[in-house]
Amino acid sequence: MTAAAVAGRVLFASSVxxxxxxxxxxxxxxxxxxxGNxxxxxxxxxxxxxxRNIDVLVTFNNRHASPLAEVQDTHCQIFASSPCSVWSFHARAWASKGVDVAFNFDTNLDIAKETIQLLSNGGSLINIGHESPHRVRRGQRYLSVDPKTILNSLNSMQTALDIATPSMLAALAPATEAFSLDRLSTTYQMAQAPSAVDxxxxMDLRTIDPQLSILRGGILKGTNAFxxxxxxxxxxxxxxxxxxxxxxxxxxxARHVALTSRSGEDVSIPSYIAGRLMQEKKIISSLRAIPGVEIDIFAVDCLDAPKTKxxxxxxxxxxxxxxxxxxRLNDQRFTNLKSEDDWRIVHDVKVKGVKVLLEAVDPKLLDFLVLTSxxxxxxxxxxxxxxxxxQTEMEAIGSRLPNTVxxxxxxxxxxxVFVRALPPGNARNAALDKYKALGMTGIRVATHCVDAIWSLNTPSEIKVYVPPVNWKKVCELGIPDYQLASLRHLLVKETTEVGSNRESTEQSIRATCAxxxxxxxxxxxxxxxxxxxGLxxxxxxxxxxxxxxYFNIAVTQLQLLSRHMTGR
Known part of the structure; x- marks a missing residue:
């Protein structure tokens, strides 16, 4: 890391x-x-x-974040960038015949405009990383430098390293701070600190304590999970x-995401025409607007093995x-499932589709494979x-696969698919109200899909991830009595049901409100x-x-929302 930093600095210093x-x-x-910054x-x-012992006047934006703020050198004067009048006044007295060279990393146009007025007749203004619309006077020079273009030149890099003297390398080398792996959090905080610019x-990885726990990316705040x-x-x-x-x-x-569907981004399909995918289109558009993010959508049927590969x-x-x-859904009473197609239309998407995927991808080579049941x-x-x-058969397949949950x-x-399968009108609203206590928003379910990954390849690996669910509501919405025995252990006694004889009625009411x-x-x-x-x-x-x-207390909604506390 230090060598890379020195190489880049040497190239920039020698070529610019x-x-x-x-x-x-x-x-x-x-x-x-x-x-600048x-x-x-x-x-x-x-x-x-x-x-090089050259007299230099320095300005910078944030006094608390810049390592230049602590510089004490007889050949250097340090000023804040704003207001321009302060450093400009000192520059005129310091360089009475004009400034010979100005290196400008500051994007403030007023800085460039004021600097041009200070240049000598043959002076040069070099803008690094941005353009300046202000023109220089006759005899003066203006250069605009793109650091990335310079750093991408391998030939120039080798030449710069060949001619660099030991004293130059020593001057350009940044300070170093080394930490052992057990101080990873401290290391990360140090690297993110404003004072870590130079x-x-x-991280010293020569000796690693075998007792240290292994953390996936994303566990530590500020690190990427993907x-x-x-x-x-x-x-x-x-x-x-x-x-x-x-x-x-x-x-x-993540910065490179691909999604597949049978129709891809074809806006002529019924779902787009009916406006049922407008919310999804907005999400995709907003992601594509983020710099560096690529979202590709492929028109691939999950059952089409050649196209999937x-x-x-x-x-x-x-x-x-x-x-x-x-x-895919094909909901109807069990007694009405009489043809093979009644099963295959649903079965193939979940089971055959996964088998097609496994022909194209080896889960051993992946960080993770998530199957939604x-x-x-x-x-x-x-x-x-x-x-x-x-879904049950797909879970059985997934339980035998590596890196899979x-x-x-x-x-x-x-x-x-749940909302799109609902009938329109009042029947749709009634169904949504009925399942609201059991359901989740799309983003919340997506978060659980990501959370499920964390257990993979750990001692507590989970092959089937069950999000938090109100199991009491599940039972109330039509679970047959003969099946309750398999779910009863999941039920949690609610606070409203804990009014034991040892508690006073007053405390039970208070607990209910809480x-x-x-x-x-x-x-x-x-x-x-x-x-x-927040009521x-x-x-x-x-x-x-x-x-x-539970308490046979009649209190109206308006009374509960009142700004007054009443009691009897």
Missing amino acids: VSQAISSPSTQTPRVILHA SSPASIATYSYLKA VAVL DPRASYVIIGGVGGLGANIARCLVENG QMFASLSRRLAGVFYVAA SMATVSGSPGQANYAAA CVLVPPITDGG MVLSLEVDDLEENIPLSSY DSLTSVRLSGILKQ
Whole structure:
């Protein structure tokens, strides 16, 4: 890391700074360095000028974040960039015949405009990393330098290293701080600190304590969970869940995401015409607007083996992870499932589709493979025998695969196959109200799909990931009595049901209010209105019903929302 930093600094100093200060006729050029935000290139420029004992006047933006703020040198004057009048006044007295060279890393146009007025008749203004619209006077020079172009020149790099003297290398080398692996958090904080601009933070990996726990990327705050140089593929992913998974991937570091569907981005398909995928299109568009993010959508049927293989082969980057979210419904009573097609239309998408995927991709070579299943495999679902059976078989396949986890997906209430399968009108609204307590938004389900990855290849590996679910509501919505025995261990006694004889009625009511407001009982003060804790019109209706049912207390919604505390 230190060698790379020195090489880049030497190249920049020899090809830009050295060339610029060697052109003035005077033997002791007067140089201004506008360091701006004190980038590594600006620090290298200062270090080179200091090593040459050249008089330099320096300005920078943030006094607390710049390492130049602590400089104490007889050949250097340090000023804040703003206001311009302060450093300009001192520059006129310091360089009475004008400034010979000005290196400008500051994007403030007023800085460049003022500097031009200070240049000598043969002076040079070098803008690094940006353009300046202001013209220089006759006899003066203006150069615009792109550091990336310079650093990409391998021949120039080798030449710069060949002619660099030991004293030049020493002057340009950053300070170093080395840490052992058990101080990883400290190392990361040091590297992110503003004062680390001119410091190479090194991690000593020569001796690693075998007792140290291994953390995946994303566990530590500020680290990426996903590789920005790799590709991630979401099969069957243009619908609600796939678009939200793409969002989670990008928000956690991924920069190259591919989604597949049977129709791709064909806007002539019925779903686009009916406006049912407008929300998903907005998510994809917003992700594509992020610099560096590439979102590709392929028109590939998950059951088409040749096209699936061709799609994976076309990826130019390492394939790091795959989400298989394809699904299809054909809901009807079990007694009506009479033809083979009634089963195959659902079964093939979940089971055959996974087998097609496994022909194209080896899970051993992936960081992870996520298969999305359904809550129907745990609780059953009336009218979805074919769907539950297909999901169960897919889970069995996934349990035998390396780097693979199945996620039980609850109903997605703001998109996806569940919402699109609902009938229009009041029946649709009634179904959404019924399953609202069980369902989740697409982004929340996508977050659980990402969370499921963390257990892979750990001692506590989970092959089937079950998101937090209100199992009491699951049972209330039609689980047959003969099946309750397999679910009863999942039920958690709610706060409203814990009114034991040892507690007073008053404490039970207080506990009920705390439960509805998602608070601890001790956090609830008797002299503060419930509305101050966030009670709204919906939760007040719920609380009113609970108080009536369990304590036979009649209190209206308006009374609960009142700013006054009343009691009897």
